[in-house]
Amino acid sequence: MTQAGTFHIQAAGYEEGLTGLRSVREAVFVHEQGVPLALEWDELDPASHHVIARDDAGHAIGTGRLTPTRAIGRMAVLPQWRGRGVGEALLAALVGQARTLGWPEVTLHAQATAIGFYARAGFLPVGGRFQEAGIEHQGMRLLIGALNLVDSRAAAVAATWGVVAGARRRLDLYSRDLDPGLLDQPEIVDAIRRAAAGGECAIRILLQEPEAPQHSLAPLIALGQRLPSAIAFRAVEEQVDRSYPSAFIVNDRGGHFFRPLGHRWEGETRLDGPGRARHLQGVFDPFWERARPCSEYRALGI
Structure with a gap:
């Protein structure tokens, strides 16, 4: 667990973290962005490495996952916590986990509005833009510990x-x-x-x-x-x-x-x-x- 101001990042298994994962992901993706509930949860979730950001009271405020396909996804932060370093800490934790696993690279599908967020962490766009769940996305990739x-x-x-x-x-x-x-x-x-x-x-x-x-x-x-x-x-x-x-x-x-x-x-x-x-x-x-x-x-x- 790593401390980061008034929140901390915690690795979590799917079942043990499900309550926190649902409280954030459904608030952000389903209710805020209009993603159908049936598309939000998939077969990769039980097999993924998850991280949860929690405030000092233990409430989940952000999530992210690292899938068996070596992809980062489901990055979400509650509105009142945005702009306070939560997303950066979640992303750093996921990349660090991939490094620990010995993975040479990770990929992700960034919402078009978040390309800069991932670019600031070293991710580069790959290919053209596309639609996913009705939202414009861009594929991005990071080679870990190597020249990109x-x-x-x-x-x-x-x-x-x-x-x-x-x-x-x-x-x-x-x-x-x-x-x-x-x-x-x-x-x-x-x-x-x-x-x-x-x-x-x-x-x-x-x-x-x-x-x-x-x-x-x-x-x-x-x-x-x-x-x-x-x-x-x-x-x-x-x-x-x-x-x-x-x-x-x-x-x-x-x-x-x-x-x-x-x-x-x-x-x-x-x-x-x-x-x-x-x-x-x-x-x-x-x-x-x-x-x-x-x-x-x-x-x-x-």
């Missing part, structure tokens, strides 16, 4: 989202031209804004072609103008630096997303790889020291 391969723009957005969300004191980003289609996506811009607004995270963005994002009015430039003490831009000028073919983003907690060819989406990511993260920071630092500040990005009066 990025093979699409949607996966690149999710990988970037996860690295940015995990930053605490440092976030370094090396890009050719602020990657249209990636770094201009609203969810990424908002994640960077959140990291910068706290005042503790220094965000350094290094570019090869600073003119292109300026001409296209890239939203990160405007964000940097509003938060100049947290977000700094520089441009590489030495030819040896300009010939660097790759792009990457790396944070101070071992999270990174590396693309061997900076003009493509394909690459590899991991949120818990401190060795690789330190290597990328070592690549970034000398580039940054040799680069010039992008004074043309400053707002008037800054």
Whole structure:
């Protein structure tokens, strides 16, 4: 059992936890989201590993399960407990259980509105969206304790989202031209804004072609103008630096997303790889020291 503020996460067998499971899942899925009761309970439930979040009085407030098919599912948190870290704790407990079982990966079907929640935990989208119980879903996957391969723009957005969300004191980003289609996506811009607004995270963005994002009015430039003490831009000028073919983003907690060819989406990511993260920071630092500040990005009066 792990403590987490005013609630705790508890592993539970199906029969012993059934009362708590039903109180949460039927409240959320059946009554709130309109999922038919007959679809909510299935043959996988008795064979699954379940986790239940309980408040200090022992009342169930959240659930999740790990099925024999190595899938995470039935993630639910009562409305009054959302936004308080319950879902994150449930997900971490399920991934930890899969790691203990020696599983190399886990999959899940995320409701479309929850894609960002799972991306922040390192899950990447797989395939297209689909309907399940009348709700739009996206398949997602996480390789446990290993590099996760990025093979699409949607996966690149999710990988970037996860690295940015995990930053605490440092976030370094090396890009050719602020990657249209990636770094201009609203969810990424908002994640960077959140990291910068706290005042503790220094965000350094290094570019090869600073003119292109300026001409296209890239939203990160405007964000940097509003938060100049947290977000700094520089441009590489030495030819040896300009010939660097790759792009990457790396944070101070071992999270990174590396693309061997900076003009493509394909690459590899991991949120818990401190060795690789330190290597990328070592690549970034000398580039940054040799680069010039992008004074043309400053707002008037800054």
